Amino acid sequence: MDMGENMLIYDLSYEDLSQYILSKGFKRYRANQIFEWLYRHRVKSFDEMTNLPTEIITMLESEFKLNPLEFVLRHQASDGTLKCLYQLHDGHLIETVLMDQHYGKSVCVTTQVGCNIGCSFCASGQLKKKRDLTSGEIIAQIIETERIAKERIAYVVVMGIGEPFDNYQHLKTFLMTINHPKGLAIGARHITVSTSGIVPKIKEYAHFPLQVNLAVSLHAPNDVIRTSLMKINKRYPVGEVLDAIRYYIEHARRRVTIEYILIDGINDSVDVATELASRLKGLNVYVNLIPYNEVIEAPYRRSPREQMVLFYDTLKKHHVQVTLRKEQGHDINAACGQLRSTHLKEESV
Ligand code: SAH
Ligand code: SF4
Numbered sequence: 641m642d643m644g645e646n647m648l649i650y651d652l653s654y655e656d657l658s659q660y661i662l663s664k665g666f667k668r669y670r671a672n673q674i675f676e677w678l679y680r681h682r683v684k685s686f687d688e689m690t691n692l693p694t695e696i697i698t699m700l701e702s703e704f705k706l707n708p709l710e711f712v713l714r715h716q717a718s719d720g721t722l723k724c725l726y727q728l729h730d731g732h733l734i735e736t737v738l739m740d741q742h743y744g745k746s747v748c749v750t751t752q753v754g755c756n757i758g759c760s761f762c763a764s765g766q767l768k769k770k771r772d773l774t775s776g777e778i779i780a781q782i783i784e785t786e787r788i789a790k791e792r793i794a795y796v797v798v799m800g801i802g803e804p805f806d807n808y809q810h811l812k813t814f815l816m817t818i819n820h821p822k823g824l825a826i827g828a829r830h831i832t833v834s835t836s837g838i839v840p841k842i843k844e845y846a847h848f849p850l851q852v853n854l855a856v857s858l859h860a861p862n863d864v865i866r867t868s869l870m871k872i873n874k875r876y877p878v879g880e881v882l883d884a885i886r887y888y889i890e891h892a893r894r895r896v897t898i899e900y901i902l903i904d905g906i907n908d909s910v911d912v913a914t915e916l917a918s919r920l921k922g923l924n925v926y927v928n929l930i931p932y933n934e935v936i937e938a939p940y941r942r943s944p945r946e947q948m949v950l951f952y953d954t955l956k957k958h959h960v961q962v963t964l965r966k967e968q969g970h971d972i973n974a975a976c977g978q979l980r981s982t983h984l985k986e987e988s989v
Contacts, residue, residue, distance in 0.1 A: 649678065649704040650776030653813050654820050670696060675822045682783055705729070708780045714788060724785055728753070728777060732770055736781040736800065738789050746795035749781045751811065752802025757836045759857075759870045761903065763935040764801040773802070775813035782824060796826055798833040799855075805833075805841035812848065819850055828852045834899060839876040842884040846891035855897035855928070856885060860907045861916035869906070882919060889924050898927045902943040902951060913951045917958030926961035 652660065658671040670692065677689040684707065686700045709726040712733065716722050720740035727733055737748040754767035778798075786793050796818060798804045804811045815831065817823040832853040835842065845854065858881065860866035866873040876884075885896050898920065902908045920927070929952055932942040943951070948964060955962040 646705050647703065648708050648774060648776035648780075649674075649700065649706055650708065650779045650817075651774045651813070652776075653816050654822060664699065666696060672822060674700070675820075679783075679817075679823045679825075682787065708774075708777050709734075709784050711784065711788065722785075722789055724781075724788055726781065726784065728773075734773065734777075734781070734801065736785050738785050738791070738793070741795065744794035745789075745791050746797055747782055747785055747793045748797045748800050749778050750800035750802055751778055751798060751804045751807050755802050756806065757803045757870065757872050759836065759872075761869055761901065761932065761935075761938045761940050763937050766937045769802070769806075772807040772810060775810040775817065778810065778814045779817055779824070782818065794826070795830045796832070798831075803836055803838065805835045805838040805845070808841055808844075815848075815850055815852055819852075832897070836870060836872050837876050837881040837884075838872075839880050839884045842881075843887050846888040848892075851892075851894065853897065854888060854892070854894065855899050856881065857899045857901075858916075859899070859901055861912060861919045865907050865912070869903075878919070882923070885925065886923060895924045895926060898925050899930060900927055901930045901932045902948050903932045904941040904943045904947070906940065908943040908947050908951050910950060910954050913954035914958065917955055917960050920960055921958075926963065927955060929955075929962060929964045931965070 649657075654671070654675060657674060658668050661671040661674070662668060673691055674689065674696075677683045677692075681688070683689060686697050686704075686706060689697060689700075708729060712725040712727050714722060714724050722738040724736045724738070725733055726736065732753040734750040734753060736750060739746045739748065750773065752772050753770040755762070755764045756769040758766075781800075782793055782796065798811070811833065815828075815833075818826045819828050819831065828851040831850075832855050833845075834855040834857060836857050842854070842856070857870070858866070858878070859869050860873075861878065863873060863877045863879075866878055885898075888894070889896060900907075900916070916927070929948060931948065932940060934940065934942055952962055952964045
């Protein structure tokens, strides 16, 4: 672990912080206190940690940063969806989305600046990855967004800009800290990680100790359609992704969500639905059908409502567990990456 100057304190897991405190000759309970100040009281500066001796406060001040994100702007949609744009310390912009679900508030976090997977339908995929976010920068999105919205967040989805399994170490630390009882204490079953299908990481993730949900972006039942949408499919084709899902279900003993965006004339026919049902046969998955959010960066159109319903009905008929997600935040470009890319364009005019 790099303990260099100005490391972000939110990057330390509970164990890292305990080790650090012990290595400096202090008692372990000091780490507990620091965690409480960070995650319960959400202090904005180290000197607010009033039950710590001055020497610890001075030490923390000289070695760590506390505020990783600067709030830039917010957009609120009529359906309650809130989008926040933040600036990182090196100037990069990221976005976080807060959604009002019927079961509670859910936050969608960004894991990378841009994304190298380059899916042809996705606004973030058009912006090459500049860098990974650290675990602390991902955690800070939750804390800052709660502060701005003045709402308690109950659910976390790792579905913002970036491919979380291309930033696996930081993702794991992030998950451990937000789940930790002395951290944000968000239940593992309230957390979902979405991947474009990085096969070796799906298998590794099957052995991750927390019962976090997994969602896989499939979007097509065969290699021809999937490769046209996601070039990662050349590296990890549909068959291998499904095998990795099977492996995950066996080892993690958890159901997997299959994400499937419906794009007009591309992947939304009854034949495609039938093919999808046959490929998913025997797998403990449920399919989440998502209306495509049109973006200026891509030529695709959203499937008409009747087509979506037909697709849904076909899966149902073949006994696939399926839901048709209602669109959300459509009027403020809620699909991942869009607020940021619109803002960057406005800035560059
Ligand atoms: N990189 C990961 C997680 C971030 S994307 C992944 O691809 O799974 C989260 C989800 O949003 C993915 O299922 C992705 O396919 C979907 N998505 C991206 N652009 C979209 C758009 N314009 N409309 C609807 N869904 C979109
Ligand atoms: Fe990256 Fe996911 Fe967008 Fe694909 S859909 S470009 S993997 S963020």
